[in-house]
Amino acid sequence: MSEGPQASAAPMLDFRFDNAFVRELPGDPESGPGVRQVHGALYSRVEPTPVAAPRLLAHSPEMARALGLTEADLASPRFAQVFAGNALLPGMQPYAANYGGHQFGQWAGQLGDGRAIALGEAVNAAGERWELQLKGAGPTPYSRHADGRAVLRSSIREFLCSEAMHHLGVPTTRALCLVGTGEDVVRDMFYDGHPRPEPGAIVCRVAPSFIRFGNFELPASRGETGLLRQLADFCIRRDFSGLRGGGEALYADWFAQVCERTAALMAHWMRVGFVHGVMNTDNMSILGLTIDYGPYGWIDDFDPDWTPNTTDRYQRRYRFGQQPHVAYWNLGCLAGALAPLFADHAPLQDGLRRYAEAFNDAARRDIAGKLGLDGCREDDIALMRDLQGLMHEAEVDMTLFFRGLAGIDPAAPSPAPVEEAFYDPAKREAADPALRDWLARYARRLQAQDLPADARRARMNAVNPRYVLRNYLAQQAIDRAEQGDLGGVHELQEVLRRPYDDQPGREAFARRRPDWARDKPGCSMLSCSS
Incomplete structure (x- = not known):
């Protein structure tokens, strides 16, 4: 096995990379995966660690088309090599982002991409920018004591849910592909002293940007106001290009838009019954996307106090009914981080008020939609x-x-x-x-x-899904995949591509949780272990 990914010798996958993040922002002067505190920099250059036997297990046809990939690209052995981290395409500049965050309400300091490595920012033929990121690609400077890898179980869950949420109409990061590594990863699934080897896998996550609230919190916590301002200016210029003006007025408009997007996201989560499970500020997207699919779940029986996260079983900070309030709290943390950019903090308070207004407006629309009202x-x-x-x-x-x-x-x-x-x-x-x-x-x-009956039913069926990614369905697919049968993953993926349509012959995917799954590991509560 080689020590690092190799540059692809022959042209493949006709990507055009425009890596603005690493080109325009300051990086760590030290490269490589050695664990360290990184000051004055927003990322560290680090390459994926190659794996033994990469194999493409699943892919998203929609995301592949958006990136301009052909069936020949997907079928090529080089595809698995690249998206396992064994080979780099021309123009790829791998790095891990540096950020902090509040975890379960407490400031955690520097966190960063501990097992996610960005490959680069691909620009497709339509001019859309998509950042390609490998999750589970090996250690980075932010891995602390971990190995930077991910197991098949959690990778299947992230792959399926990213695409399922997209088809539900929920703002989300996407998943291009799921690649098996041919290597085992040792994990203690429930942190109960019973670690075991599990098959490893890597997901290629895709989004216009993976910038999080925590990217701004870390430099602010260190008094690096110049770096904070540089990141804010970059984020507005690249990811909020529709905003106009300058100075504090521009920052105020930007923060208000972040608040509005976050409000829209929370309303979507509540509409479909999704529970994120780990709403730390480092898991909150500046674009208002669902990001970092860990111990998530859909509520089966309606319970506002339910959380899928075993780590949160007692506090239940991130329970279903609390999510809109947590998002507001997280936005307050972001406002605190951005405060050095403002002489007067009133615009930040205005942004937070806009969150409450936008969420209430969206919630009222969802009440009308879910009940079929005018x-x-x-x-x-x-x-x-x-x-x-x-x-x-x-x-x-x-x-x-x-x-x-x-x-x-x-x-x-x-x-x-x-x-x-x-x-x-x-x-x-x-x-x-x-x-x-x-x-x-x-x-x-x-x-x-x-409102005619047919119009009412159509309105309701357009916002009330028939199919969602219930935990027990995901676990059944995982159990089969761990035995080498990926049919469950592919079948579930296909069903979830049309969540609002009645699909004759697939009624089994639209049934309530069976009794055997009420307390089964992976079907009720999950841990952050992946």
């Missing part, structure tokens, strides 16, 4: 709040209930279209009077609006 009135907010209380008390599957609700007949509102959403027959029986009362209120609201 708008959202104050009593509609109460109607949704009462429904959510009923769903929580009666242990009702969120995805199935809202999808089934489109089948309600306002002239004769029966519970039949939502029956499959209940997990516990006894709780279903106990909730029957409250459910019928709510359905009667809902039917009256539908009858009072001038």
